[in-house]
Amino acid sequence: MDRYGSIEEYAKAKYRIFNHAKNTILNRDDDYLKSKINESSVTFGNHLDEKNYGIKKNGNQYSSQKAMLKLFP
Secondary structure, three states: OOOOOOHHHHHHHHHHHHHOOOOEEEEOOOOOOHHHOOOOEEEEOOOOOOOOEEEEEEOOEEEEEEOOOOOOO
């Protein structure tokens, strides 16, 4: 992060990578990344998502849940 003047500059650098990627794995809870999520994106986050990865709370326990999907050919 030291080479970037701000979080916005850092985000722009990351977006350049996303624009050329066939597959992306993104945090859907990150406001900077929400606009980059598309049909080919795999996402993770703090809530359950029927297609991707999420966190499930059961009382005082948290567990990771994932959908069964093929990431690569």
